[in-house]
Amino acid sequence: MTYEEYLDEVTTLMVELYDLKDDAAIKYVMRAQAAEFFTLHDDDPVMRTLERARADAKTIYEQRNKSRPELYRK
Numbered sequence: 001m002t003y004e005e006y007l008d009e010v011t012t013l014m015v016e017l018y019d020l021k022d023d024a025a026i027k028y029v030m031r032a033q034a035a036e037f038f039t040l041h042d043d044d045p046v047m048r049t050l051e052r053a054r055a056d057a058k059t060i061y062e063q064r065n066k067s068r069p070e071l072y073r074k
Contacts, residue, residue: 002048003041003042009053010029011025018057038056
């Protein structure tokens with residue numbers, strides 16, 4: 001799949017697996033992309049598999065709030 005299709009797949013999986021709204025999933029994938037999470041995927045088409053998309057969706061979901069820890073101080 002193309003790089004763009006891969007990003008779409010990760011976004012779709014986040015919506016399906018984690019019950020996110022489309023806008024939220026898109027935001028998280030865009031943040032990950034801006035943080036260069038997908039740089040290797042862009043360079044190496046072999047990394048763009050459905051299995052990898054599922055793993056990446058999980059990783060992005062689990063890290064979704066770690067980029068703004070100031071929101072979670074006690």
